[in-house]
């Protein structure tokens with residue numbers, strides 16, 4: 001009697017053991033499959049691993065920080081689309097000396113694996129360095145007038161980008177980025193940055209409240225923003241998005257700039273002020289964190305895990321035509 005009850009116990013334990021083993025095997029297999037189908041399990045289980053930064057705007061546009069997206073998944077979505085990205089950069093006067101580093105580092109980090117058409121605007125076409133470009137990437141050099149005022153060079157970018165989109169870029173590109181030349185890329189700037197209208201938070205103001213933002217505060221200016229309005233202070237060193245959305249932005253900012261000029265007004269930060277005004281009433285669909293626009297003189301802060309693009313330290317008196 002005791003012998004047969006022992007056997008029953010062994011059989012029961014054996015059955016329980018087999019079930020536990022099967023359960024373990026099934027669970028491991030299922031998890032593994034889930035991971036493979038989503039590129040990495042992170043996407044489903046911990047999409048944003050960041051709790052120290054805000055990764056969405058109040059109008060629900062993503063703010064792109066390291067750790068809030070899966071680069072492999074993003075590339076798998078965008079790379080098969082065979083997109084062309086226009087990239088404009090102005091190198092007028094002595095700023096032509098920044099071009100080599102800008103282009104060489106862009107080739108290493110900027111939209112790698114995509115078709116990129118650089119448009120270099122300069123008054124010194126013969127000083128444009130020759131840089132080895134990878135397949136699918138081209139440079140067009142476009143001559144523009146010089147100026148003896150840096151404010152004018154910086155501000156006229158809107159007009160020149162607008163007319164070049166009309167005459168050339170709209171026929172060949174899907175997206176466009178307009179960037180400052182006195183900068184270098186240091187890490188991936190990829191398809192996570194693509195969107196309908198893309199702006200970057202200025203590194204000098206991302207920790208400040210809006211009453212400290214250097215918006216244009218004179219009501220007479222077309223760039224005016226009242227003290228109780230404003231979302232972020234966006235950097236003028238980067239505008240991006242669909243070609244047609246950036247076209248509208250440049251056209252409107254250019255018109256407002258010209259109205260100001262007719263009234264002898266120059267906004268506090270030239271086209272950057274008009275950009276901020278435009279983006280207040282035309283919200284960007286994607287916002288890049290200051291990882292995408294840093295400044296070399298600024299010490300890295302704890303929330304900026306990766307510096308992707310950063311302005312070099314320059315001697316203003318040496319490189320600008322006026323002070």
Ligand code: UD2
Pocket residue numbers: 089090091092093094095150151153154155179180181182202234235236237238269270271272293311319320321
């Ligand atoms: C800030 C902005 C810049 C622009 C400017 C206000 C950032 C980091 N930078 O930079 O985008 O809004 O304020 O006007 O947000 N350039 C030339 N030749 C010149 C002068 C300028 O080619 O003689 C071009 C060049 O591409 C340069 C850009 O204009 O990168 C902006 O000029 P800046 O870098 O001197 O302006 P900065 O540093 O005050």
